[in-house]
Amino acid sequence: MHECQAAMIMSKLSLFLHLVFLVISTTTFTANVAAAVTTEVLPLLPQDPTPPQQQAAPPPVSFPGEWHLLHTNIGVSAMHMQLLPGDFVLMFDRTDTGPSNISLSPCSTTTVSPNSGAAATTTTTPDCTAHSVLLDLHTNLLHPYPLATNPWCSSGALLPNGTLLQTGGFSSGDRVSRLFSPSTGWVELPSSLAARRWYASDVILPDGRVLVLGGRRQFNFEFFPHNSGDPTSPELTFFPFLEETMELDVENNLYPFLHLLPDGTVFVFANDRAVVFDPYNRAPLRRLPPVPGGVPRNYPSSGSSVLLPLRPENPSHAEVLVCGGAPRGAYHLALRNGTFVAADRTCARISPTVDDDVGYSGETLAWVVEEMPVARVMGDMVLLPTGDVLIVNGAAAGTAGWELGRTPVTTPVMYSPEKMIGERFRSMASTTIPRMYHSSATLDTYGRVLVGGSNPHVGYVFTNVTYPTELSLEAFLPPYMDSKLDGVRPRMVAAPAEVGYGETTAVRFAVVGVSSGEVVGVGEVRVVAVAPAFATHSFGMNQRVVEMAVGRVVEMDVGVFEVEVAAPPTPGVAPPGYYLWFVVHDGVPSSAAWVRMRPLGPGA
Numbered sequence: 001m002h003e004c005q006a007a008m009i010m011s012k013l014s015l016f017l018h019l020v021f022l023v024i025s026t027t028t029f030t031a032n033v034a035a036a037v038t039t040e041v042l043p044l045l046p047q048d049p050t051p052p053q054q055q056a057a058p059p060p061v062s063f064p065g066e067w068h069l070l071h072t073n074i075g076v077s078a079m080h081m082q083l084l085p086g087d088f089v090l091m092f093d094r095t096d097t098g099p100s101n102i103s104l105s106p107c108s109t110t111t112v113s114p115n116s117g118a119a120a121t122t123t124t125t126p127d128c129t130a131h132s133v134l135l136d137l138h139t140n141l142l143h144p145y146p147l148a149t150n151p152w153c154s155s156g157a158l159l160p161n162g163t164l165l166q167t168g169g170f171s172s173g174d175r176v177s178r179l180f181s182p183s184t185g186w187v188e189l190p191s192s193l194a195a196r197r198w199y200a201s202d203v204i205l206p207d208g209r210v211l212v213l214g215g216r217r218q219f220n221f222e223f224f225p226h227n228s229g230d231p232t233s234p235e236l237t238f239f240p241f242l243e244e245t246m247e248l249d250v251e252n253n254l255y256p257f258l259h260l261l262p263d264g265t266v267f268v269f270a271n272d273r274a275v276v277f278d279p280y281n282r283a284p285l286r287r288l289p290p291v292p293g294g295v296p297r298n299y300p301s302s303g304s305s306v307l308l309p310l311r312p313e314n315p316s317h318a319e320v321l322v323c324g325g326a327p328r329g330a331y332h333l334a335l336r337n338g339t340f341v342a343a344d345r346t347c348a349r350i351s352p353t354v355d356d357d358v359g360y361s362g363e364t365l366a367w368v369v370e371e372m373p374v375a376r377v378m379g380d381m382v383l384l385p386t387g388d389v390l391i392v393n394g395a396a397a398g399t400a401g402w403e404l405g406r407t408p409v410t411t412p413v414m415y416s417p418e419k420m421i422g423e424r425f426r427s428m429a430s431t432t433i434p435r436m437y438h439s440s441a442t443l444d445t446y447g448r449v450l451v452g453g454s455n456p457h458v459g460y461v462f463t464n465v466t467y468p469t470e471l472s473l474e475a476f477l478p479p480y481m482d483s484k485l486d487g488v489r490p491r492m493v494a495a496p497a498e499v500g501y502g503e504t505t506a507v508r509f510a511v512v513g514v515s516s517g518e519v520v521g522v523g524e525v526r527v528v529a530v531a532p533a534f535a536t537h538s539f540g541m542n543q544r545v546v547e548m549a550v551g552r553v554v555e556m557d558v559g560v561f562e563v564e565v566a567a568p569p570t571p572g573v574a575p576p577g578y579y580l581w582f583v584v585h586d587g588v589p590s591s592a593a594w595v596r597m598r599p600l601g602p603g604a
Contacts, residue, residue, distance in 0.1 A: 063482035064429040065412070070450075071473040074133055074142055075102025077460070078452030078473065080151065081440040083532040085162040085578045085594045088182050089444065091452060091473075092132030094152030096171065097459045101471055102144050104130040134182055135473070137445055145185050149173035155255075156534035157202040157210045157542050160576040160599050164534070165224060167212050168197025177224060194222045194235040199254035199299055202534065202541050206264050206571035208599050211279050213268070214256050219243040221279075237282045245271035250331045252296035255537050257305035260544075262316045264572040267352050269305060269322060271296050276352050291348045291367050297325035300400040303344070304381040304538045306389055308417050309528070312549035312566070315573045316353060321417070323347040323391060324376040324538075326399045340398040340406040343377035346370065347415070373425050376409050378538050380441040382449050383545045384478060385528050385582035385589040389415040390428070390449055392476065393435040393538075400437050400537070403456055408434030408467070412476060431474060434467055440535040443543075445580060445592045448475040480588050487513025490525075490585040493560065495593035499567040501574075501600065504551070508562045509583045509590060524586050525553055527565045529579040529595065546574045571600060 078091035093100065107128040130144030150173040156166040159179075166178040174196040177189040193212065200215035213221035219242040226235050245253040253270035261267055265276050265285060273290040277283060297303030303325035307318060325344040333339040348367040372391070379394035392412040395405035412428040431451070435441075439453040454470035462468045494508040507527055528547045533540030551564030563583070568574035576599035580592035 063479045063484070064427070065476055065478050065481070066429055067431050068448075068475045068477065069472065070135075070140060070475050071142070073101060073471045074135070074452065074473050075129075075144065075471065076100045076131055076133055077438060077455040077469055077471055078440050079438045079455070080154065080156070080166075080534070080536040081442050081450065081452060082156060082158065082164050082534045083442055083444055083450075083580075084158070084164065084182065086182065087137040087445045087594075089135040089137065089442070089450060090132065090164065090180060091135065091440075092147060092151060093438075093455075094170065095127070095131045095147055095150045095173075096152065099127065099129040100131050101460070102130050102133060102142070104128055104144050104146055132186070143182075145180075147186055148188055149176045149178070149190075151178065153199050153537065155197065155200045155202040155212065155536070155541060157204045158532060158534070158577055159204075159210070160208045160578075160596075162578050162596070165202070165210055166534075167202055167210075167224065168193060168200055168215060170198055174198050192224075194226070195220060199537070201256050201258045201539065203258035203260055203266060204542055204575045204577065205260065205266075205279060206575050207601075208576045211258070211266065213239065213258060214242050214254065214270075216251070216254065219246075223279075241268060241275050241277075241284065242270060245273065247271070247296070247328075250300065252298055252301050252328075252331075254299035255302075255539050256298060257320075257322065257539060258541065259305070259307040259318075259320055260542075260572065260575060261307075261318050261353055262310065262570070262572045263353065267307075267318075267320055269320070270298055274320075274350075274352065288350060288352060289366060291322065292369055293344075293346065294328065295325045295344045295346070296328055297322055297344075299537055300331050300404070301326040301328075302378045302400040302538045303376075304379050304391070304540075306381045306383055306540070307544060308349075308389075309383065309387045309545035309547055310573055311547050315546075315569055317351065318353045319349055319351045319417070321347060321349045321381070321389065321415070323372060323381060323415075324379050324394065326377045330377075331399045331401065331404065334398045334404040335401065340404075342397050343375040343395065345372045345375035347372060349417075368421070370421060370424065373413055373427055374409055374411065376413075378405060378436055378439070379409070380439065380451075380535065380538055380540065382441050382443055382533075382540065383530065383543050384443065384449075384480075385447060385530055385545070385580075385584060385592070386478075386480060386587060387416075387418065387528070387545060387547070388478075389417065390441075390476070390478065391415060392441050392449065392451060393439045393454075395436050401456075402437070402458055405436045405456060405467075408436055410434060414478070428476075428479075431476070433470060433472060433474065435470065436467055438537075439470070442533050442535045442540065443530060443580070444475070445594075447481065447582065447589050447591065448477055450475055485588045487511075488586045489588045490583040490590040492581075492583060492590045492593050495581050495595055497594075498596040498598050500598045501567060501571060502569050503567045505565050505567060506562050507565050507581065507583060507593075508556065508560065509585070510560045511585055512559060514559045525550055525561075525563050526584040527563060528582050528584060528589075529568065529574060529597075530582065530592070531574070531577070531579055544574070546579075568597065571597070576600070
């Protein structure tokens with residue numbers, strides 16, 4: 001929570017404008033992603049990690065999931081994580097903790113602040129280790145990438161062309177934007193942010209721009225790219241809600257939870273309350289009531305939040321779920337006298353897509369509060385293709401911050417939003433590895449949840465501490481990956497490379513347990529689009545599940561079917577960019593195909 005003197009990085013304006021032009025105009029991701037602009041059904045390359053067995057499955061059993069260790073040491077502690085088109089996972093840490101555990105050849109020149117303190121001297125030294133690694137899901141191989149400026153506690157969003165936009169950080173990186181793709185590595189845009197962004201959040205908008213909001217002592221927002229050519233559109237816009245929700249000396253409103261709503265407005269949650277605002281007119285539309293109980297849920301009290309899946313029968317209706325956190329005062333108690341109070345065990349759910357505070361069925365707008373099986377702070381919430389939410393990682397006491405968490409929660413919880421209250425939570429199989437401060441989790445192409453990170457220390461510390469720095473990477477296999485379900489598990493055969501809004505397309509899939517002539521009905525098949533998250537600090541930015549309307553299902557061959565699919569209707573429902581499309585048959589999802597939602601407008 002300390003700051004260093006920021007290093008001023010100068011670059012020519014022409015270079016920055018050229019790079020921004022490339023971001024907006026590029027419509028093809030150059031690493032392992034199909035380039036054709038078509039709605040034709042195309043063959044897929046990725047294969048399921050375990051081929052289905054050749055028999056029909058018995059009725060589902062109570063399988064709590066299982067854990068697989070993918071790597072004992074990826075070289076870095078995965079503070080940040082992003083799934084990329086082409087089936088790559090980017091994981092990276094801060095650059096000012098000294099050498100990582102993975103070599104980089106040749107050495108890079110990295111700007112570091114050795115002690116990460118207010119009086120630390122910023123120096124430029126050779127660094128022969130990497131602070132970011134790329135995992136190839138097809139091979140499970142890791143590739144190191146050099147990272148020049150410090151992305152500690154930064155934010156990110158996947159741009160419509162499949163490039164990761166990564167914003168802010170600390171010291172040398174606090175006003176830097178970075179672009180990453182496997183083919184180019186990191187491309188730095190020095191001084192491209194109008195304000196320092198440390199603990200900010202990003203959300204992609206319907207027009208493909210990214211809203212960057214908040215950060216330490218930043219009660220404002222800006223866009224990437226800037227509207228610098230429009231004199232009526234200032235680079236920074238004051239956002240008083242962040243000033244209102246800040247607590248003295250502790251804040252409790254960092255990494256605000258941002259969710260794009262189907263009407264193009266943005267839901268912003270900070271501390272214990274939320275607003276809905278119009279980012280284009282820069283105007284707040286309405287305030288939502290505070291969550292009952294007054295528990296802070298943003299950093300460092302660090303709960304988590306997701307936008308629940310959008311449904312085709314009513315795509316304009318949205319619900320937000322916020323879970324966990326730490327009681328007010330917990331941070332100071334842990335920091336000043338080593339008292340680690342119990343975390344919060346509640347989840348709160350609301351539908352913000354209403355007018356005049358009246359819900360769809362006429363009820364007054366209000367939060368519905370539920371209790372998790374266990375209290376949790378610093379948990380990660382991951383949307384699954386079934387529409388369920390996996391809550392994983394975290395601690396049962398203390399808060400986020402160095403050495404401030406206790407009692408790891410190693411048992412994930414599954415939340416099923418369509419079930420009745422009281423029946424929505426199920427405990428899953430436990431891991432043996434604590435994942436606390438600076439851990440992360442994200443869905444991958446196979447439907448697994450990748451889990452990594454955890455470093456509650458200033459540097460990498462592996463011995464003589466209660467919770468060592470964690471460099472391993474695990475995969476949690478949810479209940480739908482039970483091998484007993486292989487007889488009904490669909491296998492993706494073909495999907496479109498790209499679709500436009502509201503277009504009708506087709507997806508082809510196979511089910512090994514279906515006999516010749518056996519009918520697969522429309523009611524048994526769903527197709528969902530999942531936007532991959534930028535995961536850090538208990539929040540998966542931009543993750544989204546959109547279920548699409550399906551039409552007729554036609555048998556093309558023995559056990560091979562084609563389903564008619566209507567793409568999402570608007571960019572408010574599904575902003576432009578790359579999505580994972582899953583076929584879900586009898587509640588069991590396939591592996592995913594990458595499908596790009598084509599941006600609106602000329603040059604898309």
